[in-house]
Amino acid sequence: MEEMVASAVVQEAVSGAVSFLFSSRGEKASQEELMERLEMAHMRLNLALERTRMMPITIMTLFCLKKKLKDVSKECGDLLSRARDRQQMVPSVRRKIMHTVLPSFIVPSQDVLSSSLVGRFERFVKEADRYVRDVESGCSLSHYRFLSSPIRHLLQGKGLSYDMVQGSKAFSLLVLTGYMEEYGRVAVLKFDYKDRKAPLKNCELTLILRIYESTNIVGITAKCLRSLGPQFKSLVEDATRELTQLPTQDVSYFDSVWWESMVKVTTDWNPDPFWCIANGVNKPCASNIISSELTGRFPQEVLFVRFTFSFSASEYCFRSSTDEARINAIKAWPPPQMKVYFAPHLSFGFHDGSSLRQKEEEIQTEAIDCFIRQPGMTEYNMVWTSVHGIVSFYVLKQIAKTRRAAKRRR
Known part of the structure; x- marks a missing residue:
């Protein structure tokens, strides 16, 4: 068995x-x-x-x-x-x-x-x-025929330039374009506004941005100017007005040159080209990105912003010093120059805990105070970081030209 x-x-x-x-x-x-x-x-x-x-x-x-x-x-x-x-x-x-x-x-x-x-x-x-x-x-080239003239030429790889001189004012706009595989059509825009009679109104704006068929490049530039903060309001009003009244029929187009330095700046300040377009096309940034004060300031296409201007040190010295002799000396300073670098899509992964508005309001006063305490110092910088976006401030103390140096140049 x-x-x-x-x-x-x-x-x-x-x-x-x-x-x-x-x-x-x-x-x-x-x-x-x-x-x-x-x-x-x-x-x-x-x-x-x-x-x-x-x-x-x-x-x-x-x-x-x-x-x-x-x-x-x-x-x-x-x-x-x-x-x-x-x-x-x-x-x-x-x-x-x-x-x-x-x-x-x-x-x-x-x-x-x-x-x-x-x-x-x-x-x-x-x-x-x-x-x-x-x-x-x-x-297809025929695909662009329905688009406005500026964006059509830029998408086809052309550059754009415009210069205007009217009395004491000078205005210039330069746009260079290039194509990068991961970023698409990218433009470097430089806007320069000068007034000989009012040098404190002089300013420069540099943008690096992606351009699409729907991009209004003049409108984006104007929005970036208006997004710089309330303390810059009076400074950018004239520049914005000139920009928005740009006569497109007087714009010149040319074969654009795309330098290696432009590629480096683009990739350094926006290392992940898909960081903010993975989801939610119509949102400033993707829905999976933590928002910050910087996120909503600039359109999603903007990768980098640099704003340069001069300001009067005497407007801030009263907060830094009560010594009348020192105040008079500060009034004699050439206007300090300030440069602000915005990287809306660059992140160090942490927030420094402060408010960007607060930093913008404090930077000039703190810089003047530092220059008073350290007369030999000519540059003051401050960085604001968030989980999504960073801003760098630089204040440069201009060196006054002496009469002797002026005679030598003659």
């Missing part, structure tokens, strides 16, 4: 092992087929990204789609790598039989691929094909 039971158990085990081996062969064939489909999907995703790598993207939504396809391609490549590693770890026949004979030790199937999983990437391939068609149609 015992021999019959033992024989039956062995026969059942052998039968189960054979059945397992045949089913395993079928599963292996299925895994190989899925592997081929996944490899094809990965190649097609990479092909779409490679074909459009140097094509100028002029619509923000396409940047969001590009980011998604890059993430999917990476996910597909990682899965493919794991599947290949799994394929090389084929269990021995003996272990398969042991799993069949001892069902309590059977390990669940660890196959990496499934039809539904591979099908997901194949669906993304169709989206990638549509993405390529959308980018290619956007690159």
Whole structure:
């Protein structure tokens, strides 16, 4: 009886092992087929990204789609790598039989691929094909004919310049453009406003920004000027008025030159090109980004802002000194120069706990106080950091020209 039971158990085990081996062969064939489909999907995703790598993207939504396809391609490549590693770890026949004979030790199937999983990437391939068609149609020159003149020329890689002199006032605007694969069409804009009769109204504004079909470059520049803080209000009013009244028919266009230094500034001040366009196209920054005082000041396209101006030291010296002789000496100083650097999308990962408005209100007074206490010091700087965005302030004490030096120059 015992021999019959033992024989039956062995026969059942052998039968189960054979059945397992045949089913395993079928599963292996299925895994190989899925592997081929996944490899094809990965190649097609990479092909779409490679074909459009140097094509100028002029619509923000396409940047969001590009980011998604890059993430999917990476996910597909990682899965493919794991599947290949799994394929090389084929269990021995003996272990398969042991799993069949001892069902309590059977390990669940660890196959990496499934039809539904591979099908997901194949669906993304169709989206990638549509993405390529959308980018290619956007690159057609005829596509720009419906856009306003300035943005049409800038998207086509042209530069822009405008100069105006009227009495004591001089106004200039220069825009250089270039294309960077991860950032799209990027412009460096320099706006310069000078008034010989009122030197304290002189200011310079430099912007680095992405440009899309919907970009109003004059409007963005004006908004950046207005976003500099209430203490700069009177300073930028004249400059903003001149800018918004810019006669576009008098603007000159030329073949733009894109220098390596511009690329470096762009990448240094905005190292992650997709940081703020991963989600929420119509929001200043993506919904997964922690907001700060700086986030809402500038449009999402703006990567970097530099604002330079001069101010009267006497307006701030009364807060720093009560010595009349010292105050008179300060009044004789040439107007100190101040430079403010805004990086709306750069982060050191922490907040210094202070208010940006407070820093802007304190910087000039603190700089004058420092120059009074340390007469040999000619530069004072302060940095404001947040989780999202940083600002750097620099106040430069100008050296008064002596009469002797003036005679030597003559």
